[in-house]
Amino acid sequence: MFAKLTMLILGLGLLAALLLVNRQRRYEIVGETVRLHAEIQQLQRAIQERKVRVTEATKPAELEAMKNGLSEQWKSIGDRTQLFDQLEGLEVEKTTFVDPGMELGG
Amino acid sequence: MTFENRNQSIINSTARWGRLSVGLIAIGIAATLFKVAWLKVDPPVQLGDRSGAEQRVNYEPRFRGEITDRNGRTLAIDSPCWRLALDPSYFCSHGYRKMVGEEAGEIGARPDLDLVIDQKLTLLAGPLGLAQEQLRVHKLRTITAKLDDLIGIPKRELTRRLIDAPATKQYVVLEKLLKEWQVDAIRSWLDGRNIGLLLEKRTERRYYGPESLQMIVGKCRDNGVGGSGIEQRREENLQSVRGELKTRRTSRGTVISIPMGSYERGRHGTDFTLTIDAQIQLMAEEALRAQIEVQNAGGGRCVVIDPSNGDILAMVDILNRRPDVEEVILDDPMRRVEPKLGRDRNMIDAFEPGSTFKPFIWSGALEAGVGTRHSVDLKRINVEAVRIKGRRTTVKDAGINAYRGPIKKIDTILIKSLNTGMAEMVRKLSNQEMRSIVKRFGFGSRTNCGLAGAAEHPGQITSLENWSFANTTISVSFGHEVAVTTLQMVRAFSAFCCEGMMPQLRISGHSDVANKGGIDLGPHLLKTRALNPEIARRTKNALRQVVLRGTLKNYGRSDRYSMFGKSGTADLPNPKGGYFKDRYTSNVIAGAPFQDPRIVVYCVIDDPKKNHYGGQVAGPVVKQVVDAALMHLGVKPDLVVEGAEHRASLGTLPLHPGGE
Structure with missing residues (x-):
């Protein structure tokens, strides 16, 4: 009889322990859920901040200033004043190109 | 029973x-263990308050929808920010703050007064209370000095805000918008301590784009609800719904559970795209502003639309108050207080257009049979002022050099903008026919473009009962006795660009928006017929001649794009009755390019002082906007001008694409 009672108590104790383990795991899952929720919120906030920064950085005045600050090599051809200055100074060189039509007497 | 038996019985019983x-004890222990486990695993809600656990709510920040122009350029966006608040009761009670405020102006500003305050406090709270308050005040001085040091808000200003805060306020806002570096500095200093400082997540609505767009985009109130313009009209689309997550936590902050149904999902606002092109808006604004200054005008309006689909590309309204002029243009005081709350006169204010109204009546009269079924005696026109029986004033032609003939074709009436010719043309039309022409072009009804709603002015047309030939028909034929809005004018003019069809104007519902999904497309693309295609083409040809040979040839003619249009100069109504003799509303409407019109531009300049003829005053603005807008839209110039080598390679289209 004593053995049966002991088994019963141990069984119940085990059940209670399992329930407490289950509870602990639930706490951990809930805690993780809340942490992830906060992280998602933080990320969404960060995304919105980036959007605002992109808007600020792509204002026409900003783009114009950026364009003016570019070094010569990054400018579009139309804006390369130095390039045209250089081209104007170049002399026409003799070419070694032979027109095939001329060689054939055409 | 023997003694042994009796003993055995007792032993068995025991x-x-x-x-x-x-x-029983085992069952009791088991039941207790089970109950304890049950309470730990799933405690009843009723015990929640007694178990030491507390409920905490985590709010999900949600952002109001972004407003962009047709090219995706941001015009309004929510920016995440932080607000710094302080719990004053953590430092000193309201009574002390009030006394300090009355006596010294601020805490610690005049140490000699501390004695007086201390005496008062001793009377009120006793020596222990005084010591407690002094400790708190010391803490407050420390924190204000520290914040001054950390984020640069002056110490005096901080203390002043604390003193002024009413007792009912749990938190006093110290700074509404903190920058990121300020937040970082405060956080690193706090290091998780609770000293009554609160950093709260907030959003700030930021606006971009040209100044003249402010009235269209509108304003968002402090509570996040749209207060004017698109922000108000599209509140349903733009508004966000804040979500929340309720959790139960121990006093140490460990999350115990998320009760059933405690999560409410939030929703970001839906982004909203306008048909406005911010760049064209800026060009129109700059051109109009410059001309208003040159002409010393009381204001001006400029509208640009795409006639093929009714998209409003730009809508500018500028008011200019002149100190030396007695203004008769209706003022807009709200605009001076807050430009976003201004009244957009393009939709709200109606005016008499003058000769720019002639193309509608001219084309309507042609369609009604004038010139075919009803002949017009061209010889009678323009020889002398026309007297109409029952009319107070004679009809005569105006202009810098009023045209004096010859008139061989009915088109000349429109090309040379002849009031006498218009009067002859409408002579055969009944009142009902004349009124139906005006109605057919949409005058007298709102454009319902999706911005002003019921506040939009429908224009003003005389009722049929009060309509008379001598005064109404004749006056309306050259744009008087009829009130229109700029939006109505561009909508009606689109009929000449689209083979007689008028589009439904819209401020939203750009075709690309459909791909984003979930966005209210606004009014669907609707077109209504105002004219038959042949008459529309004929009117367009005549309007091209206006630019080449008529009132727009000097000031409103582009050398890149073939424009067609009409100018008008209307007398400005006098608020005391009648019209001013020397004050005008100058306006020009034009479309371009001729073969495939991509834009319609309408400019109205109110009460110019330097010049007053429509072509001279508003013509340069329209020309400038046509050139700039079409270049911006990537439309190839269709005119070749002699000597302009860079344009010669662009094509060999004739100078007069209308076949002139």
Whole structure:
């Protein structure tokens, strides 16, 4: 009889322990859920901040200033004043190109 | 019964009772263990408050929808920011703050007064209370000095805000918008301590784009609800719904559970795209502003639309108050207080257009049979002022050099903008026919473009009962006795660009928006017929001649794009009755390019002082906007001008694409 009672108590104790383990795991899952929720919120906030920064950085005045600050090599051809200055100074060189039509007497 | 038997019976009985007791105790322990486990695993809600656990709510920040122009350029966006608040009761009670405020102006500003305050406090709270308050005040001085040091808000200003805060306020806002570096500095200093400082997540609505767009985009109130313009009209689309997550936590902050149904999902606002092109808006604004200054005008309006689909590309309204002029243009005081709350006169204010109204009546009259079924005696026109029986004033032609003939074709009436010719043309039309022409072009009804709603002015047309030939028909034929809005004018003019069809104007519902999904497309693309295609083409040809040979040839003619249009100069109504003799509303409407019109531009300049003829005053603005807008839209110039080598390679289209 004593053995049966002991088994019963141990069984119940085990059940209670399992329930407490289950509870602990639930706490951990809930805690993780809340942490992830906060992280998602933080990320969404960060995304919105980036959007605002992109808007600020792509204002026409900003783009114009950026364009003016570019070094010569990054400018579009139309804006390369130095390039045209250089081209104007170049002399026409003799070419070694032979027109095939001329060689054939055409 | 023997002694042994009796003993045995007692022993058996004791053992039975013993087993029963042990069994009961075991069941009791088991039940207790089960109950404890049950309470730990799933505690009843009723016990929530007694278990030491507390409920905490985590709010999900949600952002109001972004407003962009047709090219995706941001015009309004929510920016995440932080607000710094302080719990004053953590430092000193309201009574002390009030006394300090009355006596010294601020805490610690005049140490000599501390004695007086201390005496008062001793009377009120006793020596222990005084010591407590002094400790708190010391803490407050420390924190204000520290914040001054950390984020640069002056110490005096901080203390002043604390003193002024009413007792009912749990938190006093110290700074509405903190920058990121300020937040980082405060956080690193706090290091998780609770000293009554609160950093709260907030959003700030930021606006971009040209100044003249402010009235269209509108304003968002402090509570996040749209207060004017698109922000108000599209509140349903733009508004966000804040979500929340309720959790139960121990006093140490460990999350215990998320009760059933405690999560409410939030929703970001839906982004909203306008048909406005911010760049064209800026060009129109700059051109109009410059001309208003040159002409010393009381204001001006400029509208640009795409006639093929009714998209409003730009809508500018500028008011200019002149100190030396007695203004008769209706003022807009709200605009001076807050430009976003201004009244957009393009939709709200109606005016008499003058000769720019002639193309509608001219084309309507042609369609009604004038010139075919009803002949017009061209010889009668323009020889002298026309007297109409029952009319107070004679009809005569105006202009810098009023045209004096010859008139061989009915088109000349429109090309040379002849009031006498218009009067002859409408002579055969009944009142009903004349009124139906005006109605057919949409005058007298709102454009319902999706911005002003019921506040939009429908224009003003005389009722049929009050309509008379002598005064109404004749006056309306050259744009008087009829009130229109700029939006109505561009909508009606689109009929000449689209083979007689008028589009439904819209401020939203750009075709690309459909791909984003979930966005209210606004009014669907609707077109209504105002004219038959042949008459529309004929009117367009005549309007091209206006630019080449008529009132727009000097000031409103582009050398890149073939424009067609009409100018108008209307007398400005006098608020005391009648019209001013020397004050005008100058306006020009034009479309371009001729073959495939991509834009319609309408400019109205109110009460110019330097010049007053429509072509001279508003013509340069329209020309400038046509050139700039079409270049911006990537439309190839269709005119070749002699000597302009860079344009020669662009094509060989004739100078007069209308076949002139």
